[in-house]
Amino acid sequence: MGLLSKKDAKLITDPFADNNPITIQVLGICSALAITAELKASLVMSISVLFVLGVGNVVISLMRNIIPSKIRIIVQLIVVATLVIIVDLVLKAFAYELSKTLGAFIGLIITNCIIMGRFEAFALGNGPWRSFLDGIGNALGYGVILIIVGFFRELLGAGTLFGIPVLGDPIEKTGLYAYGYENNGFMLLAPMALIVVGIIIWVQRSRNKALIEEH
Amino acid sequence: MEHVELFFKSIFIDNMVFATFLGMCSYLAVSKKVSTAVGLGAAVIFVLAVTVPLNWLLDQYILKEGALTWLGPEYAEYDLSFLSFIMFIATIATMVQLVEIIVEKFSPSLYNSLGIFLPLIAVNCAILGGSLFMQSREIATLGLALNYGIGSGIGWFLAIVAIAAIREKIRYSSVPPALRGLGITFIVTGLMAIGFMSFGGMLTGGDDAKKEEKKEVVISEPVKEEVKELQKEEDTKEIAENTKEIE
Numbered sequence: 001m002g003l004l005s006k007k008d009a010k011l012i013t014d015p016f017a018d019n020n021p022i023t024i025q026v027l028g029i030c031s032a033l034a035i036t037a038e039l040k041a042s043l044v045m046s047i048s049v050l051f052v053l054g055v056g057n058v059v060i061s062l063m064r065n066i067i068p069s070k071i072r073i074i075v076q077l078i079v080v081a082t083l084v085i086i087v088d089l090v091l092k093a094f095a096y097e098l099s100k101t102l103g104a105f106i107g108l109i110i111t112n113c114i115i116m117g118r119f120e121a122f123a124l125g126n127g128p129w130r131s132f133l134d135g136i137g138n139a140l141g142y143g144v145i146l147i148i149v150g151f152f153r154e155l156l157g158a159g160t161l162f163g164i165p166v167l168g169d170p171i172e173k174t175g176l177y178a179y180g181y182e183n184n185g186f187m188l189l190a191p192m193a194l195i196v197v198g199i200i201i202w203v204q205r206s207r208n209k210a211l212i213e214e215h
Numbered sequence: 216m217e218h219v220e221l222f223f224k225s226i227f228i229d230n231m232v233f234a235t236f237l238g239m240c241s242y243l244a245v246s247k248k249v250s251t252a253v254g255l256g257a258a259v260i261f262v263l264a265v266t267v268p269l270n271w272l273l274d275q276y277i278l279k280e281g282a283l284t285w286l287g288p289e290y291a292e293y294d295l296s297f298l299s300f301i302m303f304i305a306t307i308a309t310m311v312q313l314v315e316i317i318v319e320k321f322s323p324s325l326y327n328s329l330g331i332f333l334p335l336i337a338v339n340c341a342i343l344g345g346s347l348f349m350q351s352r353e354i355a356t357l358g359l360a361l362n363y364g365i366g367s368g369i370g371w372f373l374a375i376v377a378i379a380a381i382r383e384k385i386r387y388s389s390v391p392p393a394l395r396g397l398g399i400t401f402i403v404t405g406l407m408a409i410g411f412m413s414f415g416g417m418l419t420g421g422d423d424a425k426k427e428e429k430k431e432v433v434i435s436e437p438v439k440e441e442v443k444e445l446q447k448e449e450d451t452k453e454i455a456e457n458t459k460e461i462e
Contacts, residue, residue: 026397029239030340074308081301089297104347107300111340113240190234191408198394198401205393 011133015141018208021114022145023201028114032146033193035105040162042150044091044098045105046143050136052083052109053118057135060123067124076119077110084109114142149196157187218362221354225366228415231341232374233408235348238341242375243400252379253372255336260368262336263345265314266307267364268357270346273302303346311336341371378404 021027028049035041059079060067067075088106091099099106109115118138123131154160159167159176168175186192231237238259245255276282278299283290319326336342345367354360381403390399 023397026243027240029243030236030344033236033239074305077304077308078301081304085297085300088300104344104351107303107347108237108340108344110300110304111343113340189412190236191405191412193236194401194405194408198398198405201398201401202391202394205398209393 008130008133011130012137012140015137016144018210020141020145020204021117021138022142022197023204025114025117027117028112028142029197031105031108031112032142032149033190033197035102036146036149036193036196037153037157037188038101038163039147039150039154041098041101042146043143044095045102046139046146048084048087048091048106049109049112049114049142050139051087052080053115053135053139054132055135056080056083056115057118057123057131058128060119061126061128061131064124072124073116076116080110080115114138145197145200148200149193152196153187153192156184157192159183218359221359221362222366223417225363226370226373227411228417229348229367230370230374230411231344231367232371232404233411235344237344238339238371241336241339241341242371242378242404243397246375246379246382246400249376249379249383252375256368256372256375258336259339259341259371260365262307262311262314262342263364263368263371264361265364266310266342267345267349267367268361269310270303270306271349271354271357271360273306274299274350278302299347299350304343307342307346341367374407377407 015021019025022029022032031045031049035045056079060076063075084107087109088099091102091106118135122134126134151161155166159165165175167181168177229235232239232242241255246252274282274296276285278295280294280296281291282295283293315326345364348367349360349363354363378400382400385399385403394402
């Protein structure tokens, strides 16, 4: 970390655990839950958010002194919408199948509260470099949760990772399936995403008592 | 019939919160008390009912491929759908602002109950999601779009009021400390979503009948085992596909 001062490094490492955007700040839940049935989709979503949040934070931070505070929400929305259109078009060009799966959820990055939340809370009051680091840090914290949820849902639900079977072949009964293991198709359904995130929150808060809520 | 079907489908089967996870942020943040939940829910119904039809018109007459034909035949080739995100969100932001001003002017009492929630709603994913799903599901007429907007609004309203009521009660039970607050809310929402999945059968009665016919084809004993296995495979595949569709 020779490049970054201690304070700057904290901007990146904090959102991983103690200030995680999903489990602590409760931002950006919608997409985290909706697209995590597959690891691949989770990964692409994380990268998209990383791009939008990193670049968006810098843009907003550069403009922070000229944005009139009354119309700042609209300005922020326009900046995000533009970046999201770029992401959407890139995905359509290079990963068409995936962009079909993600569908409306790429568009919903615009209203992903994580983005507006970081713009409001950080980029409007800090310089471009620190805002960039904050954006990257938060997007990574968001991505970590997405990938954990996607990992468990795809592994337990379909027995695959990135679409590659890892537990053997369920039809020919090889690998784990030879011992009577069955895929839990329920994990692929929407409600399990909520429960998996709930369990992640449980584990995290049991490890760090300071995060426990009063009620 | 089409209207009734879409209405119930958007409330129960494609429920915004439980099936597509839209508007989760405000759903989690503003669900501590029933009274505030009712206020926000009502505001969401209202804004969805305004913005979905409006964005439908926008999509139909400006953004879609060939939508500009009404300007003249030479415009038939234009496809502005890549602009839909920015147009939709701009419409929503302006509409919310406009609605706020109008409500403040004409009905101060309604403004007092809805007012503080309206700005919150501009960035609620449920609103933009409503418009985007309206676009991707290719809703055919303006009437259906209005219907869809109101229906999904009511679905969201139901969800937030239900979770708020549960959270008010849950305060008196002994939840493990680490699960208190956010954690338990997630898990309860998950359980509610499982409950709402049972509505999925409401409109698919026809499909089930077909499935049973398939099962009767089974011929002899030894083959039966294999067929069962295959059917299981098919079932899991079907479930996977269904979830994809839902998502």
